[in-house]
Amino acid sequence: xxxxxxxxxxxxxxxxxxxxxxxxxxxxxxxxxxxxxxxxxxxxxxxxxxxxxxxxxxxxxxxxxxxxxxxxxxxxxxxxxxxxxxxxxxxxxxxxxxxxxxxxxxxxxxxxxxxxxxxxxxxxxxxxxxxxxxxxxxxxxxxxxxxxxxxxxxxxxxxxxxxxxxxxxxxxxxxxxxxxxxxxxxxxxxxxxxxxxxxxxxxxxxxxxxxxxxxxxxxxxxxxxxxxxx
Amino acid sequence: xxxxxxxxxxxxxxxxxxxxxxxxxxxxxxxxxxxxxxxxxxxxxxxxxxxxxxxxxxxxxxxxxxxxxxxxxxxxxxxxxxxxxxxxxxxxxxxxxxxxxxxxxxxxxxxxxxxxxxxxxxxxxxxxxxxxxxxxxxxxxxxxxxxxxxxxxxxxxxxxxxxxxxxxxxxxxxxxxxxxxxxxxxxxxxxxxxxxxxxxxxxxxxxxxxxxxxxxxxxxxxxxxxxxxxxxxxxxxxxxxxxxxxxxxxxxxxxxx
Numbered sequence: 001x002x003x004x005x006x007x008x009x010x011x012x013x014x015x016x017x018x019x020x021x022x023x024x025x026x027x028x029x030x031x032x033x034x035x036x037x038x039x040x041x042x043x044x045x046x047x048x049x050x051x052x053x054x055x056x057x058x059x060x061x062x063x064x065x066x067x068x069x070x071x072x073x074x075x076x077x078x079x080x081x082x083x084x085x086x087x088x089x090x091x092x093x094x095x096x097x098x099x100x101x102x103x104x105x106x107x108x109x110x111x112x113x114x115x116x117x118x119x120x121x122x123x124x125x126x127x128x129x130x131x132x133x134x135x136x137x138x139x140x141x142x143x144x145x146x147x148x149x150x151x152x153x154x155x156x157x158x159x160x161x162x163x164x165x166x167x168x169x170x171x172x173x174x175x176x177x178x179x180x181x182x183x184x185x186x187x188x189x190x191x192x193x194x195x196x197x198x199x200x201x202x203x204x205x206x207x208x209x210x211x212x213x214x215x216x217x218x219x220x221x222x223x224x225x226x227x228x229x230x
Numbered sequence: 231x232x233x234x235x236x237x238x239x240x241x242x243x244x245x246x247x248x249x250x251x252x253x254x255x256x257x258x259x260x261x262x263x264x265x266x267x268x269x270x271x272x273x274x275x276x277x278x279x280x281x282x283x284x285x286x287x288x289x290x291x292x293x294x295x296x297x298x299x300x301x302x303x304x305x306x307x308x309x310x311x312x313x314x315x316x317x318x319x320x321x322x323x324x325x326x327x328x329x330x331x332x333x334x335x336x337x338x339x340x341x342x343x344x345x346x347x348x349x350x351x352x353x354x355x356x357x358x359x360x361x362x363x364x365x366x367x368x369x370x371x372x373x374x375x376x377x378x379x380x381x382x383x384x385x386x387x388x389x390x391x392x393x394x395x396x397x398x399x400x401x402x403x404x405x406x407x408x409x410x411x412x413x414x415x416x417x418x419x420x421x422x423x424x425x426x427x428x429x430x431x432x433x434x435x436x437x438x439x440x441x442x443x444x445x446x447x448x449x450x451x452x453x454x455x456x457x458x459x460x461x462x463x464x465x466x467x468x469x470x471x472x473x474x475x476x477x478x479x480x481x482x483x484x485x486x487x
């Protein structure tokens with residue numbers, strides 16, 4: 001087998017892991033964003049919620065994601081309550097465990113990013129909404145969150161890129177996503193450099209497309225920051 | 231309380247920490263009245279105006295909008311409106327114009343104007359847009375309807391903010407130093423718009439430092455000093471012939487500027 005054949009063969013095998021990588025990244029990031037917004041808003045709204053969220057962020061942000069995946073995949077099964085629960089059919093599968101760990105982890109970082117966005121909402125914009133008679137819910141939905149999320153988007157883009165790369169940790173709990181497949185190919189061929197280079201190239205392309213998409217979204221959402229058309 | 235009273239405050243006391251900013255202010259605006267509220271910085275005039283839509287909650291006293299008194303309660307020793315829904319409903323009957331405009335920067339001028347009529351008053355979008363366009367026409371902002379606030383001058387932003395307030399079909403318009411954040415050459419265009427509104431007979435409360443303007447458009451004037459109404463009366467009295475020394479000194483100092 002020629003060198004080129006080996007590389008194309010490796011690439012095509014690695015790409016079979018792409019769906020899992022993309023699923024893990026997309027689902028954890030969307031679930032994580034919802035949790036992040038809920039936590040950031042709750043934190044701003046009530047004292048007890050603030051301490052709860054701070055504790056959550058402290059633990060999830062302060063420990064390695066790899067450990068969190070291990071704890072959920074290997075650790076949860078020790079509890080009979082978990083084994084007997086309706087969630088056990090899910091929690092015994094590595095895919096769900098990895099997804100859960102990634103989601104909870106990104107939610108912690110995300111809530112801090114969204115909190116920064118919330119803090120940047122001008123008090124005057126909020127007052128203008130209040131005097132217009134907006135309820136709390138309408139205020140958040142129409143004014144506060146649209147402004148906060150626009151502010152948070154550049155920082156959130158970073159988090160998205162990090163999450164795409166973090167999915168590679170799922171290989172450690174037997175998931176055959178891109179990195180997992182790379183490992184498998186290397187154990188057959190002992191050609192670590194070429195295989196990891198191929199895997200790295202895939203992540204690089206994914207993140208290139210992702211950062212382009214984020215930049216386009218930023219432009220689309222912030223026409224007011226562009227120069228006036230007329 | 232009479233239906234004819236658009237806005238009324240009774241016995242307002244407001245403290246910020248140790249500082250008592252309002253020390254018992256009672257004031258009512260009948261429908262069609264234009265009340266100018268003047269006074270030195272720190273006299274409490276902006277706080278008084280902000281108490282009306284409950285942006286500041288007074289420790290004592292009552293606020294009534296369109297004859298309906300805002301119900302209050304004590305929660306952990308802090309006075310607050312008893313029913314947020316009531317406050318929201320009453321606020322939607324007012325138009326408030328801020329010193330620093332406070333437009334929503336992620337929306338165009340038109341979006342700013344139609345936002346609350348659609349999402350608070352739940353009026354049909356097509357009607358709201360049509361009305362918003364005629365209001366923008368009136369304040370001379372029709373050609374800027376699709377511009378974003380960041381691309382407008384201060385005077386244009388303030389006129390857009392006035393349009394936003396008008397779109398609520400308010401029972402009363404409250405102006406909190408509407409020209410104080412503007413470059414001198416932009417003050418005129420905003421005053422012109424407010425003057426037009428006064429001539430339509432709209433109910434207004436205007437906190438301002440523009441004495442000549444206040445004298446011209448108001449039907450009633452109030453001079454606030456140290457958290458109390460020191461003197462009030464028809465504009466001819468307050469701006470030409472005040473009875474109290476403090477008011478006389480204040481008006482002279484400002485008219486001669």
